[in-house]
Amino acid sequence: MNNNKINILVVDDEEIICNVVTRYFRNEGFNCKAKRSAQSALLELQSHPYQVVLTDIKMVDFDGKWLLHEIRANFPNVVVIMMTGMDDTKEAIQCLKIGAYDYILKPFNLEELKMAVFRALEHKRLLEEKTIYQQKLEQKVQERTIELVRAYDEIEMTYQRTLEALISALDLRERSTGGHSKRVVELSRLLAQKLGLRGNKLVYITRGALLHDVGKIGIPDSILLKPAPLTEKEWEVMKIHPAVGYNMLQDIKFLQPSLKIVRSHHEHYDGSGYPDGLKGKEIPLEARIFAVVDAFDAITSDRVYKKAKSIAEAQKEILRNVETQFDPEIVQTFLKLPLHKIKKLS
Structure with a gap:
């Protein structure tokens, strides 16, 4: 340790102690200065950097405890040893609880005082290294978090x-429905927001809206693309598409919260819908929202x-079917x- 880079401030209202301690540490190669009161010591700390303060406890006017409080509050990196x-x-032990590193009993051996200073400086060095390590660790955690968020966003975008x-x-x-999926996604988001849904619930609804008719993959072209009303038998085949879509996607974990729409978007409020004949509030909220959007x-x-x-x-037609x-x-x-928003999406 290079002592001439270490600044020590001695604070004691006894002139002889200030002179003896100051002279000793200067001879040991330290930069050392003395002050005779806690107030003048605080002014000195505000003007010049110090690593160690050696202060008496009992002094006239403001005592060493007061100075210790001020140092802890304003100069947390300064190590304080009480004399x-x-x-x-008892007062010294209270000072340790406040934040003093150590205390030395008077009359003291100057060599012991020097060793206390060395221990205090080593303690200070370890604390500073710990702080630097924590700062670097926090920076790495922050950088890693940003990387993970970016990776997650990329995965979400890929999905x-x-x-x-x-x-x-x-x-x-199904050329006749061109753009239908994108329109119902935006209109579902708009209606869900109006109903107070936020965060992940909006994500699940928009994904469900996007995927609602994926089960039509399992419907033959002769039925799906038929340019005329379907027969009763053909309708029975068409009605399986919600269950087909649900079964296709049910094992994909990130899509599971969105499958309420895929399975239940053709359920009716009175229980006459399909595939499960759900009624009223039995129908998931997401599916009830989407049913209106899909019909519109x-x-x-x-x-x-x-x-x-x-x-x-x-x-009017939707109102008739409330x-x-x-x-x-x-x-x-x-x-x-708002009508202008609906027109924009239609």
Whole structure:
């Protein structure tokens, strides 16, 4: 340790102690200065950097305990050693609890005082190394966290693009519904937000909306692409697509929260829907939201077997089916959506 780089401040109202201790540490190669009061010592600390303070406890006006409090509050990296008489040991122990590193009893051996200073400096060095290590560790954790968040975002984006590619392929197959999946995704998000859903719930709803008709992969072209109304037997085949989609995706963990829409988007509020005949609140909220959106888009879009209707006509038709096909509360919220936003998505 290079002593001439170590600054020690001695604080004692006894001039002889200040002179003896200061002279001794200067002879040992330290930079050492003395102050006769706690207040003047504090001013000195504010003006010059010190590594160690040696202070008496009992002094006139402001004592060593007061100075210790001020040092701990304003100069936490300065190590403090208390100098005290035999009758002040209780005070010295209190000082240790406040944050002093050590205490030395008067009259003291100067060599012992020097060893106490060396121990204090070693303690200070270890604390500083620990602080640097913690800072570096925190920085590495922060950097790693950013990397993980970026990786997670990339995975999420890959998942989303994969799903969109799958649905685009399905939309291309069913040309008459071109753009349907993307429109219902945006309209589902808008309605869900209006209903107060946030965070992951919005993600699950938009994924479910995107994937709602994935089960149509299992429907023959002769039925799916038929340019005329389906027969009763053909409808029975068409009705399996929610269960087919659910069965396709149920083992994909990250999609599981979204499968409520895939399986239940054709359930009716009165229990007359399919595939499970669920009724009222038995139908998952996500599916009740999507049912309104899906019907609205179907009504306002051209299909091979029908022409698109206006937004106003679609709203009236949805109202006619409240409590039979749709949840009344969700319909009321849907009808309050800003018309310009609906037109933009339609």
